[in-house]
Amino acid sequence: MMRYILNIMKTACRQAWNNRKNYIFLSVTIVLTFSIIAFYMTYNDSEIYNTYKYTMKESSKIAFVQYEKNERNKRDLLLAKLDSLEDTHYYLASEVQGITLFDKEDQRVSFKLMAKVVPNHVWAYYWNSGCRAELIDGSKSFDLKNDEIIICESLYRLIKDQRDKNGDLFLNLSHDKKLKVADVCADFDAEHKTVDENGEISYFFYGFVSDSCVTNRETVNDEVVIYSASVAEIEAYAADLGLRFSSHYNEKQDMNREITNLIEIKKVILIALMIILGINMLSSFLNALNERKYEISIRRALGAGKHSIVLQFLTEGLIVIVIDILVSVAVVMMLLSCIKVYHTLVLGEEWIIHITGYSVTIFFLCCTFLALFFSILFSILSTRVEIIQYIKGE
Amino acid sequence: MKPIEINIDKISKSYYGQQVLKDLSVHISNDSYYAVCGKSGAGKSTFMNILGLIEGFDQGEYYFNGENIKNHKDYFKIRRESIGFIYQSYNLIPRMTCRENIQMPLIYANVRIEDIKQDFIRIVDKLQIEPLLDKDSSVLSGGEKQRVAIARALILNPGLIIADEPTGNLDEENKSIVMDILKEEHEKGRAVVVITHDEDVAARAEKKYVLRDGKLL
Numbered sequence: 013m014m015r016y017i018l019n020i021m022k023t024a025c026r027q028a029w030n031n032r033k034n035y036i037f038l039s040v041t042i043v044l045t046f047s048i049i050a051f052y053m054t055y056n057d058s059e060i061y062n063t064y065k066y067t068m069k070e071s072s073k074i075a076f077v078q079y080e081k082n083e084r085n086k087r088d089l090l091l092a093k094l095d096s097l098e099d100t101h102y103y104l105a106s107e108v109q110g111i112t113l114f115d116k117e118d119q120r121v122s123f124k125l126m127a128k129v130v131p132n133h134v135w136a137y138y139w140n141s142g143c144r145a146e147l148i149d150g151s152k153s154f155d156l157k158n159d160e161i162i163i164c165e166s167l168y169r170l171i172k173d174q175r176d177k178n179g180d181l182f183l184n185l186s187h188d189k190k191l192k193v194a195d196v197c198a199d200f201d202a203e204h205k206t207v208d209e210n211g212e213i214s215y216f217f218y219g220f221v222s223d224s225c226v227t228n229r230e231t232v233n234d235e236v237v238i239y240s241a242s243v244a245e246i247e248a249y250a251a252d253l254g255l256r257f258s259s260h261y262n263e264k265q266d267m268n269r270e271i272t273n274l275i276e277i278k279k280v281i282l283i284a285l286m287i288i289l290g291i292n293m294l295s296s297f298l299n300a301l302n303e304r305k306y307e308i309s310i311r312r313a314l315g316a317g318k319h320s321i322v323l324q325f326l327t328e329g330l331i332v333i334v335i336d337i338l339v340s341v342a343v344v345m346m347l348l349s350c351i352k353v354y355h356t357l358v359l360g361e362e363w364i365i366h367i368t369g370y371s372v373t374i375f376f377l378c379c380t381f382l383a384l385f386f387s388i389l390f391s392i393l394s395t396r397v398e399i400i401q402y403i404k405g406e
Numbered sequence: 407m408k409p410i411e412i413n414i415d416k417i418s419k420s421y422y423g424q425q426v427l428k429d430l431s432v433h434i435s436n437d438s439y440y441a442v443c444g445k446s447g448a449g450k451s452t453f454m455n456i457l458g459l460i461e462g463f464d465q466g467e468y469y470f471n472g473e474n475i476k477n478h479k480d481y482f483k484i485r486r487e488s489i490g491f492i493y494q495s496y497n498l499i500p501r502m503t504c505r506e507n508i509q510m511p512l513i514y515a516n517v518r519i520e521d522i523k524q525d526f527i528r529i530v531d532k533l534q535i536e537p538l539l540d541k542d543s544s545v546l547s548g549g550e551k552q553r554v555a556i557a558r559a560l561i562l563n564p565g566l567i568i569a570d571e572p573t574g575n576l577d578e579e580n581k582s583i584v585m586d587i588l589k590e591e592h593e594k595g596r597a598v599v600v601i602t603h604d605e606d607v608a609a610r611a612e613k614k615y616v617l618r619d620g621k622l623l
Binding site: 015023030031306310317320400 | 480485501
């Protein structure tokens, strides 16, 4: 039985190859069908991603509440509120801004440090809600002593050759403060650059220092860094206290709503596409079958049972469809690459090809459904061929 | 050689109210070599199709080796194992080589070519088609195509050969070759039924029937 089935399938493979010219028109239809479906889904995914890629990176559970030095009582009320909430963590931080590290006056370029003042061993370190700091060895915990600093990778690359005879690396701050580089964190904003009205360029680098390293007078932008599942509640409380609140919670909620709407629209359009393209594919399959009716009637006359014909044409149908699906995937990837090149070279903006697991799953399900449906239909219709109608007799 | 015992008793067949066969009866066995003649439209192809279990009939009885043939069933197995068809238009499958055309019935019978290799070589040698085996069937001449079709009909050693105007498209030389082959096959014990207009071809048969008014006379 296995040998019989294998022989029929080998026949199907040979016949699919022998009849490749007849299958070209069908293949064009199939490639077009699946390319349209795949392109629609992946282009949609990529457009959504490129529209929201920055928002996506932001965490909706991270919030920052800024307060002035004379608003500490309000800060304390906020901290009491945070303590009462479940699944909420926080720490106090501040910034030391714009310390000039060194400059090249002849080139009108200066290099400045933006440092966050943080406690050691907290739950996470965030520069902002989208930028989580991690050491380059993957560690997420900081252990800074007095006069130590953790600097970003791009700054490290600039000064790494300036080690002293003990092999230690120090960062000289322009106000005669010297900090030992304790560790390096990964860049999250590798080239933050500003150009002022006089054309002077400033490059900013990032770092973290411990709160024992700086005085109160040196710090600005005091803030409470919060992680919570109740961001909306904290925002309302901070607003009541008159404190400045920032988070990407609302943006992410808007983004999620919009993506959900787009997914619903996608489903409707996908169903409509499948119906329209399915009708097109049906007529192409019927044409392909018409070309083979003579062959089918000879095979039946010579003793092929209907099951053999079904197996042969089911196999042929599946071979053609699977090959065409692979071709359509290649076509779509090429199209997306062209769009990417267009955005990069012509529009001068980054455009990332992004494909979600949801789209891959839906495309796979569409392919499986259409492949099985049309292959089975093709094979069943092939058995309806009347032998005597197509055999060329007397 | 597979034994053949066919009893057709008062078969009738109509198309759209037009009676084609009426009360047709015939007995065919391994020692039968019949020619069936008749005018165009007499029903010769219909008779051939019913005999070859390709088409059903309206009334009557048909027994093939003791099995009562019913209209609603597809007797592809009997067709495959016991009947070899030879057509006027050869009916080779296009875009397949001659070898693939000849060996096609083996796939459906689940017979390995290795098991019948000697028979295959013998048929190929007798029909002198060895140089044609790997050619596309569509590039052959009429005589070559008919010899390939005969090889396909003989590959499973059927007990009955039904030939529908086997020499209709052939020149005299090839016609003679084909008739000689059919004679030889009959002498080996195969039943042969030839549908033909050609009196020369009919004369080679042992018995000539004329299909008239739906009956074999």
